[in-house]
Amino acid sequence: MTNTISDITKESDVIMIIGSNSEEAHPVLGMQLRAAAERGAKIIIADPRDINLTKKADVHLKLRPGTNVALVNGMLHVIIEEGLTDEEFIKERTEVENYEKLKKIVEKYTPEYVGEICHLDPDDIRTAARLYAKAEAAPIIYCLGVTEHSTGTEGVMSLSNLAMVTGKLGRPGCGVNPIRGQNNVQGACDMGAMPTDYTGYQKVHVDEVREKFEKAWGVELNPNPGTKATECFEKMIEGDIKGLFIFGEDPMRTDPDTHHVDRALSNLEFLVVDELFMTETAKYADVILPGSAYAEKEGTFSNTERRVQRVRKAVDAPGNCKQDYEIFTEIMNRMGYEQPHLTSAQIMDEIASVTPSFAGISHARLDGEEVAGNGLQWPCKGPDHPGTPIMHVGMFSRGKGNYHLAEYKPAQELPDEEYPILLTTGRNLYHYNAMAMTDKTPGLMQISPHSYIEINTADAEKLDIKDGERIKVSSRRGTISSEARVSEKTGPGEVWMPFHFLDGNSNWLTIDALDSIAKAPEYKVCAVKLQKIPESEAYTEDGTYITQAMIAEKRNEMYAKQLSVSERCANGEVVSVASSWDDYSTLVNGCSSCD
Amino acid sequence: MISITIDDLKLQVEEGTTILEAARQNGVRIPTLCYLEGVNQIGSCRLCVVEVEGMDNLPTACNTIAKDGMVIQTASQKVVEYRKMILNLLLSNHHQDCFSCPSNGKCELQAVCNEYGVYKTTFEGTRVKIERPPKEEHPFLGYRSDLCIHCQRCVNTCNNVSGRRAINLKKTGMFTIIDAPFGENWEETTICESCGNCADACPTGALYRKAGKKYREWEVKKVLTTCPHCAVGCQMYLLVKDGKVVAVEGADGPSNHGRLCVKGRFGSFDFLSSKDRLTDPLIKDRKTGEFRKASWDEALDLVAKKFTEIKKKNGPDSLAGFACSRSTNEDIYMLQKMVRTVFGTNNTDNCARV
Numbered sequence: 001m002t003n004t005i006s007d008i009t010k011e012s013d014v015i016m017i018i019g020s021n022s023e024e025a026h027p028v029l030g031m032q033l034r035a036a037a038e039r040g041a042k043i044i045i046a047d048p049r050d051i052n053l054t055k056k057a058d059v060h061l062k063l064r065p066g067t068n069v070a071l072v073n074g075m076l077h078v079i080i081e082e083g084l085t086d087e088e089f090i091k092e093r094t095e096v097e098n099y100e101k102l103k104k105i106v107e108k109y110t111p112e113y114v115g116e117i118c119h120l121d122p123d124d125i126r127t128a129a130r131l132y133a134k135a136e137a138a139p140i141i142y143c144l145g146v147t148e149h150s151t152g153t154e155g156v157m158s159l160s161n162l163a164m165v166t167g168k169l170g171r172p173g174c175g176v177n178p179i180r181g182q183n184n185v186q187g188a189c190d191m192g193a194m195p196t197d198y199t200g201y202q203k204v205h206v207d208e209v210r211e212k213f214e215k216a217w218g219v220e221l222n223p224n225p226g227t228k229a230t231e232c233f234e235k236m237i238e239g240d241i242k243g244l245f246i247f248g249e250d251p252m253r254t255d256p257d258t259h260h261v262d263r264a265l266s267n268l269e270f271l272v273v274d275e276l277f278m279t280e281t282a283k284y285a286d287v288i289l290p291g292s293a294y295a296e297k298e299g300t301f302s303n304t305e306r307r308v309q310r311v312r313k314a315v316d317a318p319g320n321c322k323q324d325y326e327i328f329t330e331i332m333n334r335m336g337y338e339q340p341h342l343t344s345a346q347i348m349d350e351i352a353s354v355t356p357s358f359a360g361i362s363h364a365r366l367d368g369e370e371v372a373g374n375g376l377q378w379p380c381k382g383p384d385h386p387g388t389p390i391m392h393v394g395m396f397s398r399g400k401g402n403y404h405l406a407e408y409k410p411a412q413e414l415p416d417e418e419y420p421i422l423l424t425t426g427r428n429l430y431h432y433n434a435m436a437m438t439d440k441t442p443g444l445m446q447i448s449p450h451s452y453i454e455i456n457t458a459d460a461e462k463l464d465i466k467d468g469e470r471i472k473v474s475s476r477r478g479t480i481s482s483e484a485r486v487s488e489k490t491g492p493g494e495v496w497m498p499f500h501f502l503d504g505n506s507n508w509l510t511i512d513a514l515d516s517i518a519k520a521p522e523y524k525v526c527a528v529k530l531q532k533i534p535e536s537e538a539y540t541e542d543g544t545y546i547t548q549a550m551i552a553e554k555r556n557e558m559y560a561k562q563l564s565v566s567e568r569c570a571n572g573e574v575v576s577v578a579s580s581w582d583d584y585s586t587l588v589n590g591c592s593s594c595d
Numbered sequence: 596m597i598s599i600t601i602d603d604l605k606l607q608v609e610e611g612t613t614i615l616e617a618a619r620q621n622g623v624r625i626p627t628l629c630y631l632e633g634v635n636q637i638g639s640c641r642l643c644v645v646e647v648e649g650m651d652n653l654p655t656a657c658n659t660i661a662k663d664g665m666v667i668q669t670a671s672q673k674v675v676e677y678r679k680m681i682l683n684l685l686l687s688n689h690h691q692d693c694f695s696c697p698s699n700g701k702c703e704l705q706a707v708c709n710e711y712g713v714y715k716t717t718f719e720g721t722r723v724k725i726e727r728p729p730k731e732e733h734p735f736l737g738y739r740s741d742l743c744i745h746c747q748r749c750v751n752t753c754n755n756v757s758g759r760r761a762i763n764l765k766k767t768g769m770f771t772i773i774d775a776p777f778g779e780n781w782e783e784t785t786i787c788e789s790c791g792n793c794a795d796a797c798p799t800g801a802l803y804r805k806a807g808k809k810y811r812e813w814e815v816k817k818v819l820t821t822c823p824h825c826a827v828g829c830q831m832y833l834l835v836k837d838g839k840v841v842a843v844e845g846a847d848g849p850s851n852h853g854r855l856c857v858k859g860r861f862g863s864f865d866f867l868s869s870k871d872r873l874t875d876p877l878i879k880d881r882k883t884g885e886f887r888k889a890s891w892d893e894a895l896d897l898v899a900k901k902f903t904e905i906k907k908k909n910g911p912d913s914l915a916g917f918a919c920s921r922s923t924n925e926d927i928y929m930l931q932k933m934v935r936t937v938f939g940t941n942n943t944d945n946c947a948r949v
Contacts, residue, residue: 005827005850027788027856028827034758180826184927185920188945191927193918195941199928204941219936222911226941232915241915241942243905245898247930248919249946270901274919277871286901287894288886290873294823295833295840295864299923301821303828303850311923314818314833314840315867319874320891324922325929330891334899335937347925373819373830374849429788432824432858440866443734444857447782447789520947560871 002175002391003139004305004377005029009036011173014135016128018046018159019068019145019524023053024429026143026179026304033141042135044128046071047145048424049454049496050489059128062491063118065424066411066525068146072158073408074114075129076106079165084133086167094164094401102161102403109408117408119491133166137173144181144426148524150412153517157404164401170392180304182433183294187302190358190378191351195226200355200378216354219337228519230255230512236264243270247324248291252280253434254499256510256521257477274327277436280502291324292317298344300366302378306388308358309375310366360385411525412513415493419475419527421459422494423509431500438500439556450552451504453482454496455530460486463530470538470548472531473497478508481533483548495528502559503552597663602670614656614667615643625669626678626707628685628798629746630657634755635796640746641681642707646671653677675711682708686716688723689799690741697807698800704744705799725770730778735789735805735861738775743801745773749793756796756854761787775802789857795845804860810836819846822859823921827851829859840864902938911939918945 001008008015009032023030030053037043037056045054046061046068054060063071079085080103090099111122118125132138140163146155160176168174180186192199202209204225214221227235233255235241244265255261265271265284273285282288294301296317302308317323322330325347332339342350345363352358360380365371376387391397415422430448431438438444453473455465465471467486472479473495482497482504490496497506511526539545596607601614601623608617613636618625629640638655645656648666653674661667668674685704693699708714722740731737750773753762761784765774775793776784794804817832830848833840843863845855866872876894877886889897905913916934918927927945934943 026825026827027790027858028829028851028854031756031758031790031854031856035755038755038758182920182946183821183823183826183828184922184924185826185945185947187924188918188920188922188927189947191918191924192931193927193943193945195944198931198935213935217932217936221935222939222941224912224941226912226943227915229915229917229944229946232917232942232944241913242909243902243914245902245914245916245930245934245938247917247926248922249917254946269905272898272902275873276866277869277873282873285877286879286881287889287898288873288877288879289894289898290875293867294921294923295818295820295867297923297926299925301823301828302924303821304826305828305850307828307849308924309821309828309830309848310819312818312820314816314820314835315838318868318872320876321872321874322891324926327895328926328929328933330895331899331902332933332937334895335903337937339932339936344923344925347928351924351928373847375828430857430862432862437823437866438858438862440869440871441862442865443789444862446734447857 001177001179001305002169003172003177004307004389005032007172007390008139008141008175008177009033012036012041012135012137012139013173014042014044014131014138015141016044016046016132016138017053017141019147019155020141020143020179021047021049021051021145021426022141022143022179023051025181025427027429029179042131044131046128048491048494059124059131061118061120061124061128063120064491065422065494066149066151067118067408068149068155069151069158069406070109070114070117070408071120071125072155072162073106073109073406074111074118074125075132076102076158076162076165077109077114078111078126078129079133079162080106082130084130085165089167090165093167093170093396095403098403098405099165101405102165105405105407132162135168137171138168139173139175139177140168141177141179143179145524147178147515147518147520148522150513150515150522151406151409152515152520154404154406154409158406161403164403169401170390170394172390175390178304181427183303184301186304186306187300187308190302195228198354199351200357202355213354230514230519230521233261233264233512236267239267242268244268245272245274246281246285247274248276250279250281250434250436252284253502253505253507255512256507256523257512258505258508259477260512274324279434279436289327290319290321291327292321296321297323298363300348300363303375306377307375308361308366308378308380310363356381360387412522413476413511413526415527419529420493421528421530423473423475423497423506423526423528424494424524425497425499425506425510428498428500431498433500435500435502450548451480451482451501452485452498452548453504454485454487454490456490456492456494457486457488458492459495459530460484463532465530465532470533470546470551472533473504473509473528474531475509475511475526475528477511480504480506480508481548481551495530499523501552503555504548597661599661599664600666602668608661612661614645614654614659614661614665617661618656618669623669625656626710627657628703628707628744629748631748631752631796635746635748635751637747637751640685640744642678644674644677644681645669646674679711679713682711682713683716684718685744686713687718687720688741689744691715696742696800697803698797698812700812702800703798722770725767725772730775731805732779733777733781733789735857736775736777736791736794736802737805738773738777738802739800740772742799743773744799745771746798747773748796748798749773749775749802752793752796757788757790757792759786759788762793789861790855791857791860792845792854795853795855804842806842806861810834810841815841817844822855823863824856824858829855831855831859831863833864839868906939912942914938914940915942915944918943920946
């Protein structure tokens with residue numbers, strides 16, 4: 001985020017939310033957005049679903065998934081045409097030459113043209129553009145609904161264009177604010193777990209940077225940028241990557257096109273997984289190393305506001321579990337690098353010593369009276385630097401703000417005759433990603449126990465699907481079963497699924513098309529078909545209707561018995577628990593194809 | 596600025612300040628029960644009454660604005676007697692079976708009754724007639740009307756802090772009741788998000804986290820930390836009893852201001868002590884596919900040996916290491932340092948994209 005949650009929710013008169021269902025994915029932000037609406041801030045929502053906050057919205061742009069770039073260019077068109085730009089800001093703070101190019105690009109994005117692409121009323125686009133542009137202070141809040149597209153980076157760039165031409169950057173109540181998905185995904189990027197960057201976004205290909213790290217670490221470093229995780233899977237299938245260390249991820253459940261991930265992990269020569277639980281991914285490992293949970297360690301997380309806050313040890317890890325950084329230290333020493341055993345606080349001191357934007361951050365300071373429990377927001381350039389709540393005040397970090405020009409491009413896989421429905425996925429209020437933590441809380445499983453799919457009433461009627469019915473959902477990559485939830489929440493021809501559940505996991509369906517720049521998968525758009533389950537398969541032998549709850553129960557039983565998703569039958573086929581489609585009798589009786 | 600006098604202290608305060616705020620800013624204690632700053636300032640419990648020169652009645656300090664020249668007594672004989680009467684009346688509708696109450700030891704009513712020496716009521720309660728059994732069908736939350744003092748903190752916390760309006764005041768005949776959605780039909784109430792911010796706000800044990808029955812306030816150590824779920828970075832306390840996390844309470848952090856959501860409050864600790872936790876290194880027999888327990892030395896030696904072999908044979912870029920976006924900065928830093936220094940590759944990434 002360029003700004004803080006507090007200033008964008010309290011000091012804004014308009015709030016534009018695009019591709020973020022904050023009330024479920026980031027509930028405590030959602031609570032503060034509801035309070036903002038209550039105090040009178042105008043709300044613009046661009047989201048393909050009737051999410052709860054749309055009830056409080058002044059404009060709801062219920063756009064077709066995958067058309068964000070067109071929408072934002074349409075808003076820019078209206079703002080420029082109607083003279084609602086902040087000319088002074090444009091002249092003083094941004095690359096004026098590029099602004100002229102931007103004007104040319106958005107010329108053709110009339111509200112009518114954009115309305116066609118996005119399935120929107122052109123007047124709603126005008127209203128939204130005017131509301132945002134005329135506001136004294138208005139933040140843009142976005143989430144994975146913008147980034148998880150093959151054109152995700154372009155979506156973000158268009159939003160930054162929108163903020164720049166209206167001068168809504170570098171002040172309270174404004175900014176371009178990504179709401180990061182995971183507790184420390186900001187930190188993971190900040191800490192250099194990126195193939196192109198060391199800590200603090202220092203580039204590996206820059207000689208002086210690399211030399212600095214070589215000196216600090218006392219070892220020669222590889223000058224070639226590495227491969228992004230989402231592209232590594234292809235390299236595993238091709239045999240270019242043979243050894244993999246996974247620390248706390250479960251790509252068998254969270255990455256798109258599960259069959260593809262299965263092929264990749266199965267083809268590795270050696271896989272090590274550092275985990276808390278026997279996850280679907282851990283089952284593929286040659287060695288599993290038991291690590292520690294957040295409540296068992298000292299450290300820090302960086303939240304979506306770039307705020308570094310303390311994590312404190314409350315309990316001991318069970319059994320022979322080790323601190324994760326200890327595990328890495330041990331491996332480093334065994335592979336010939338003399339890494340001293342440090343405490344978490346000492347590691348942060350080392351981070352500060354090699355990272356200019358973290359130079360003023362230490363555990364002692366975070367625990368001290370000066371910080372008073374408020375954390376420190378990077379850039380924090382020295383022990384006396386107070387941190388940076390709002391970025392780009394007075395000047396952009398690169399000097400003049402640049403416009404990135406982006407044309408609308410359709411998603412990689414659009415509905416067609418065979419797969420006529422557009423699937424988009426997301427998080428619900430009660431679970432967190434692959435549920436490694438939330439499925440251990442019985443109450444959460446009681447409230448939200450199994451897979452479901454939201455279907456528009458018109459589509460359901462056409463297919464004779466009733467609310468609560470278990471149906472078959474297929475894409476070119478897999479088939480799953482899920483429970484139909486019929487409403488007007490999604491648009492006609494569009495369905496939405498949560499990505500959490502072991503039963504009916506949407507990632508058997510999703511496509512591994514990647515954003516051309518950031519390499520994020522296009523989770524938000526792929527083509528599927530919905531089918532009623534034939535009578536012959538809908539009931540058990542004793543005539544009981546098979547519900548999705550029953551499927552979930554069987555699946556979870558198998559999970560508890562630690563049967564792997566990758567169980568294979570004698571023919572080498574991925575079957576029973578392994579197959580994405582859950583035929584109930586297979587779940588109960590095991591694989592029948594090899595009998 | 597205006598001038599006022601509180602208990603013989605001559606003070607200057609901002610115009611628009613309430614008597615309670617003026618007193619607190621200057622270290623004068625006025626007891627409160629229903630008051631929650633910025634959330635519930637309705638003067639319903641009347642415990643914060645004060646005596647103001649020239650006024651016949653006793654105004655409630657929490658919602659009476661201080662006026663220039665006011666002379667205020669916060670602990671006069673009249674005020675103290677009035678407060679004792681209030682507590683006596685409150686207790687008439689409050690079951691004092693503190694042994695079974697999850698708030699025993701942290702109950703604000705208990706504390707203030709103790710302060711004023713009011714240990715039992717001399718009145719017969721009026722609400723006894725309409726008391727209902729506890730509502731505890733909800734997985735996480737419960738409500739006992741016989742402990743409720745109708746302060747409305749929960750109602751206004753749900754309205755103003757969580758922004759849901761799931762808890763309401765209702766009338767049944769001549770009585771007012773608090774309608775908390777934790778009873779038999781809890782599943783039908785889609786408004787309640789089960790965040791439990793109401794339970795943190797309750798001054799007694801009327802609206803409570805069911806997990807609160809597993810410990811007593813004085814048995815737990817509270818550890819301030821950051822929530823492990825989404826990236827809002829809510830601050831919270833882990834409540835630890837006998838080496839186990841038994842509950843979570845919201846803390847006043849810069850991004851959450853005391854709030855938590857259902858996942859943070861209820862989904863952040865059961866997994867820690869789950870029987871499914873991996874507790875030993877495991878090595879897989881490639882032939883049978885079965886895992887067996889191993890010592891750390893054996894497992895780590897094997898990891899180092901295999902990665903070294905692959906690196907020697909196929910070059911450093913045939914190795915990769917992914918970091919966990921759920922773990923700490925310090926762990927992640929060391930992971931990428933391991934990949935870069937000993938694997939010898941920049942093939943390191945995290946789950947930012949997935």
